Amino acid sequence: MFETLIRGATVVNAERQERRDVGIAGGRIVALITPGGTAEAATVVDASGCLLLPGLVDAHAHLREPGLTHKEDFSSGTHAAALGGVTTVLDMPTDEPWTASAEELADKMATATGRLHVDVGFQAVVSRDLSRIAGLLALAPVSFELFTSDVPEAFLFRNFDMVAEALRHFGHADTLIGISPGDQSILTGANERNKTGTIAAFLDSRPPLAEAGGVARAVLAAAATGARIHVRQINSEPGVEAWSRLRDRADASVETTPQNLFFTADDYETQGARLKGSPPLRSRQDVEALRAALKGGLIDIVATDHAPHAPAEKAAAYAAFADIPGGMPGLQTLLQVMLKLVDEGLITYLDVVRMCARNPAERFGLGRRKGRIATGYDADLLIVDPRLSSSISDADQVSRAAYTPFDGWSVKARLTNVFLRGREIVRDQVLTGAGQGKVVRREH
Template sequence: MFETLIRGATIVNAEGFERRDVGITDGRIVARIAPGETASARTVVDAAGAYLLPGLVDAHAHLREPGLTHKEDFSSGTHAAALGGVTTVLDMPTDEPWTATAEQLADKMAMTDGRIHVDVGFQAVVSSDLSHVSGLLDLAPVSFELFTADVPDDFLFATLDAVAEALRAFVGSDTLIGISPGDQSILTGSTLRDRSGTIAAFQASRPPLAEANGIARALAAAASAETRIHVRQVNSELGVEAWSRLRGMADASVETTPQNLFFTAQDYETQGANLKASPPLRSPHDVDALRAALSAGLIDIIATDHAPHAPAEKAARYAAFADIPGGMPGLQTLLPTVLRLVEEGLIALPDVVRMCASNPAERFGLGRRKGRIATGHDADILILDPRQSSTIANADQVSRAGYTPFDGWTVQARLTSVLLRGREIVREGKLIGPSVGNIVTRES
């Protein structure tokens, strides 16, 4: 007898659709049963007509704890994730302090005790003191993050030599290093040329050329060091072209975000500070190129870069557009926004699972337990009803940011239930039960 049996639904994995009932015991999927086959369970869930998706894995989120909890914290951020069908959040290391040492990572892990509603994996930052790498590896973070522009000097690797040297510190570790493809020389030069503080000046400081050069440099350095990398947030035609031509050089993957697939620089006119983030939004031509790359299978992962700020911070007046705190919430809206891409015919539902569940789980060292509805995997399951519709609304957002740039968007599907390791944590858009999230670490 199973603890839970989900009957009548269609399973969606990255490979496609399959009609199977799902048996769950001790938080794991223990059986996938042919429709009509006899089975019993203490709890039977009738999901006839619905889809079962694996819980989403957001590979790029900022939960803002420690030090920045007026913007978000572990509880509020993972609450938003749960409501959005994200059952595993991979948290970035740019809090206060940045997660640069084993002690800082251990402290951050301890802060989650009893406070996270979904599972959380932590990413550590590569600092100029590479001696910290060994101690951090002992704690098995899901990845490391290496920055090439727009960060404090202690975390800046501005030259190809510096990037290659840092990557060599990871040889033999089989971990993943995320790289944001900026170019500090372009940022510095453009800022010196144009001090107007306008939106155009902000865009010019982080142009497609910087992205493309950052991608090329990251791939060349990874090939030289024989390390595994993940390229963050491509969003320009030139960046896509660089990735397309050079991606075979190294063991590498690439991500983009929903905001970069839907908004253009013209949307700054209406949403302004709420859309300010880095990289800047691009031209309609760039967005079309990015969407074509997504449809062609050139994009491995869709992540959110969930980076909320307190409403007062976004609403304040700043001398320059570049000074506005960068980032926006995204965890609660990841699923509905990618479902819009399905409605538009750009991708299919199995592509959603591939880019938002199975690929991030595999790349970030969680593939034996996350990202699939398969025997032996954690029973992180979304029940999605395509016969109902749902609407994204500012009033429903639980992030401390208090808004979403996707306010008012409607999707022809409704997330009716979210299970985390076999336990229902969300029912009809409401969080139920206590915080049962765990820390997840990289598989050895």
């Protein structure tokens, strides 16, 4: 007898979709049953006519704790994630302080325990003190993050030699290093040439050339050192081309974000601070190149770069556009915006699962527990009803950012239930089980 049985749904994995009833016990999926089979359960959930997806895994989010909790914290951020069908959040290390030592990572894990609505894995930052890597590895973060521009000097790897030397320190470690493909030399030079503080000056300081060069540097450095890398959010045609040409030279994956698949730099004129982030939004031609890459399977992961700020911070007056705090919320809207791409016919439900569940789980060391609906896996499950529509609005957002760049959009499907390890945590956009999340670590 199962603890829970979900009947009547079409189970969607990255490889295929098929009608199956799903039996759950002990927080895991224990059986996939042909419809009509005999099964008993303490709780039966009728999902007839619905799709059953694995919970999403967001590989790039900033929960802002410790030190920046006026922007977000573990509770508010994972509340947003739960409502959006993201059952595992991979948290970036750029809080206050940055997660750069074993002590800081251990403290962060301890602080999060008991305060999470979904599961959270933590990422550590590579600092210029490379002796810290061994201690961090012992705590099994889901990944490390290496920055090449736009960060404090203690975390800046500004050239090819510095990147390669850092990657060599990982040796044959079973981990992943995320690399943001910026170029500090271009950023510095552009800022020195143009001090107007305009949107155009901001765009010129982070051009597609910097992204393409950063992609090439990251992949070639990984090839030379044997490191496993993940290239953070690309969004330009030259960046896509560099990735397409070089990706097979190393053990590398790449991501983009939902906002980069819809908005262009022209949208700064109407949305301004709400859309300001890094990398900057690009031209319509860049967006179309990125969409073609997504449709063609060149993009491994779609992640949000959920980076909320307090409303007053975004609304304040700044001397330069570049000074506006960069980033926007995204955890609560990831599934809906991906389903918008399904509505448009650009991708399928299978693609959503591949890029937002299976691939991030496997790449970040959680692939034996998360990212698919299969026996032995955590019963992190989403019931999506394609017969119902849903809408996105500022008023519904629970992140402390209190807005979404996708305000006013509608989607031809609705997320009705969210399960975390077999326990229902969301029903009809309301939390039903608080504090069920755990800290998860990279599995070797």
